[in-house]
Amino acid sequence: MNAPNASGQRLLRALDAVTAERAEDAVLSVRDLTVRFRLRGGRTVAAVTGADFDLAAGECLALVGESGCGKSVLASALLGLLPGNAETSGTALTDGIDLLAADEKTLARTVRGRRVGLVPQSPAAHLTPVRTVRSQLEETVRALTATGRRARRKAAEDAAERAAFPAGHLDRYPHELSGGLAQRAATALALIGGARLLLADEPTTGLDRDLVDRTADELRRHADDGRALLLITHDLAAAERIADRVAVMYAGRIVEIAPAHRFFGPTGPRHPYARGLLNALPEREFTPIPGMPPELSALPEGCAFAPRCPLATELCATRPAFTAGLACHHPERPRA
Numbered sequence: 001m002n003a004p005n006a007s008g009q010r011l012l013r014a015l016d017a018v019t020a021e022r023a024e025d026a027v028l029s030v031r032d033l034t035v036r037f038r039l040r041g042g043r044t045v046a047a048v049t050g051a052d053f054d055l056a057a058g059e060c061l062a063l064v065g066e067s068g069c070g071k072s073v074l075a076s077a078l079l080g081l082l083p084g085n086a087e088t089s090g091t092a093l094t095d096g097i098d099l100l101a102a103d104e105k106t107l108a109r110t111v112r113g114r115r116v117g118l119v120p121q122s123p124a125a126h127l128t129p130v131r132t133v134r135s136q137l138e139e140t141v142r143a144l145t146a147t148g149r150r151a152r153r154k155a156a157e158d159a160a161e162r163a164a165f166p167a168g169h170l171d172r173y174p175h176e177l178s179g180g181l182a183q184r185a186a187t188a189l190a191l192i193g194g195a196r197l198l199l200a201d202e203p204t205t206g207l208d209r210d211l212v213d214r215t216a217d218e219l220r221r222h223a224d225d226g227r228a229l230l231l232i233t234h235d236l237a238a239a240e241r242i243a244d245r246v247a248v249m250y251a252g253r254i255v256e257i258a259p260a261h262r263f264f265g266p267t268g269p270r271h272p273y274a275r276g277l278l279n280a281l282p283e284r285e286f287t288p289i290p291g292m293p294p295e296l297s298a299l300p301e302g303c304a305f306a307p308r309c310p311l312a313t314e315l316c317a318t319r320p321a322f323t324a325g326l327a328c329h330h331p332e333r334p335r336a
């Protein structure tokens with residue numbers, strides 16, 4: 001990217017000031033979050049590299065990108081749920097706690113469910129197979145809230161209702177649920193603690209469009225109550241419906257963060273990969289991005305998107321820095 005002129009430098013300083021202000025009142029402030037998996041034979045998988053973002057109270061940030069780009073690993077890192085061969089670095093502050101440095105006892109007793117809720121990507125694996133949904137909801141109400149014994153049943157039913165889980169299925173066991181019902185049960189469980197930060201990892205998988213909209217709206221309401229929502233999704237329609245900002249991840253890096261109205265509006269995103277994601281939608285150009293994402297264990301030195309990018313030049317053999325919400329040497333021009 002060419003060096004910015006005087007007005008460009010003023011804009012960058014203004015953006016830095018906004019970023020600093022955002023960090024101060026952030027529900028979550030992530031800096032340089034990096035995750036590496038060490039594999040047998042000495043191979044290293046660069047799952048997440050240098051993620052920087054803040055999430056304010058009342059805000060929904062949608063994290064989008066193709067499967068395997070590192071979105072879910074990032075969420076797992078925030079909750080200390082990575083496997084033993086993972087190495088994390090950076091910081092992720094919420095409520096004065098660095099989630100990346102906290103020990104397991106702190107995470108289990110004071111973070112998971114209380115400060116940070118999770119709608120998991122594989123809900124069936126998170127439900128206890130030998131207990132009914134009602135029993136698991138009531139147990140979670142007991143563990144995470146001060147609700148008295150008599151009111152627990154009602155609180156559990158209210159959570160189910162918010163997640164569009166049908167009351168007639170509350171006494172079923174997880175193996176009796178469809179994928180969509182298991183998803184809704186997991187969403188109900190995640191809503192119970194009223195956590196200030198909610199991580200929703202593909203929360204609309206397996207749901208038909210009406211239920212996608214209803215679930216997305218309920219998650220949005222959670223953020224509207226002064227909490228924050230990190231929505232991890234490949235469903236751009238759900239992101240467009242409820243997100244305030246969109247972060248695009250490619251090959252383990254965040255390559256663009258933009259206000260949702262600009263990202264989805266006439267101006268459009270500026271990173272060629274982000275533009276390609278939108279153009280691939282059936283309701284837009286229905287043109288898939290050519291090629292495949294790179295192996296995270298064999299990333300190139302320069303921009304990882306270069307082999308698929310229509311704007312790549314020799315300069316792209318050098319990795320672009322993430323500046324003012326964008327990592328690209330030749331960003332697309334705004335559409336309008």
Ligand code: SF4
Pocket residue numbers: 271272273303304305306307309310311312313316320327328329330331
């Ligand atoms: S840095 Fe170059 S290769 Fe990478 S997205 Fe931008 S233009 Fe394309």
